[in-house]
Amino acid sequence: MKNFKDFKSFNNHIGLQEPLDEDIDVGYYDPSNMLLKSDPVIVDFYRISFKINFIDKSADDGKPITAVFFNSPNRANGWDVEPSYTGMYLQLSKKIIEKNRFLFKNYLDYGEHEALYLTENEIQEIKIIFDLMFKYYQENQINYEVLISYVHVLISLVEAFYKRQFSTHPKEYNHILSDFQQLLNEYYNQPVSQIPSVQYFADKLDLTPNYLGDIIKHFTQKSAIENIHEVVIKRATTLLKENSTLNNADVAYELGFDYPNYFAKFFKKNLGLTPKQYRSEVLKRQKQ
Template structure:
């Protein structure tokens, strides 16, 4: 039986869906895994989240966000990034879980250096269907970061909050990177997973100024790059991310435009539009507003 897919755009919406209290900070929340499941009916759906999740799950933890069910013998960390198709699995043993779930939206970080580094943390890749195994000491270290974050997000949000939270989160992610590189061969992951290759293609295409020189890449170009037919490629992306190839390209452009709008170089809207492959600025403005509900100028002026 085909499962319904629910699209959840914000951390606040996620907590509301699962019958939890509004977060003190709307962009980030830390939950006990047992708090997530309020209704068995929630297991009947898959989910697409527009934010990142990190889950620490030990062998007694009963609920878990992920692509597949995991076999946790000790403790493991697992990661999801925006636009993956996820499910919440449930097992027995409900009483002694020591895990946690961290949810955070990239908008929290967009005025910080970490915003542009998130794509460099390969453990967020959708294709890694295995968690990172942690020793007891490693679990303790990463949980200390989470507790530090928890204390910070309990405070009133002020102009320093994003920077402080970003700094703590970056330390945590760098620890995860150490654990990840110890366990996985990064090159093998990048060589074997289609979405990783597409992400790398789009990033390189942008860095080489090909958006401005040649326009937005065509679906056929990307299909050729990953050695798949266009239809088969779209089927894979639809299954794994909820988007076809064209939608996935547009998602990359949208996230890059958000970053550029807040860049200290202060690109004009026209410069930014051409940089992202739009022949006319008003086409870019129309695209951006259709995706965010705001014009590029409105997005640039908003304060967090």
């Protein structure tokens, strides 16, 4: 599998213009001169693509869509598309992201198939910001401050549009929420070697952790990790109440904790009592 370390080699491979900078690259798509089919490749930087009337030949319906797509480092992506779309792209080095991480949202780590579908008004707003960004990018002296400010505005728009998508198309996300909750509730029906994590459920559902986490947060008003911790605590209290032969270490290992001390801290943080104190309180109430 090909792994592209920089904008220049990737752009040359797929037929995009040569970048003007090593840390940020802004441009417009010209599919008539681009590679339209490729086996999966990996890029060592972040890509945001805005594609209008885009047709993916591998899609079931083959209908054109207008959407924002993301590709992050170490995430393979292949394609087979029609040359009928237009659009824009923004490429950011890991160095730029790390230096300005506070400006960016989870979306940069979304997968290619976790797209944001845009309305006509939304794409027009994005075009305005993108045209301004391209103008400053084309200047002889690239102004990073201005460019990063526009990137921040762009990402903020994406955040608002994703919230709109989650709210206006709940049926498309209900199955993700229900599958997550079912997997979570069934987690302790089998022996486990670790406590449940967002990554574990994202892998099971073939989603990126950030995308899954944002969906769970939107529909439950709690983060994915908060939902997970609630189930872990519920299981812990059940074991402490119903299995008097298990000591705290046994309970910790039963839940998937590597260290009993970490379990005790986790338990106290969530319930305000240590496992030992909780069990004592339960026994006291049972005797009353």
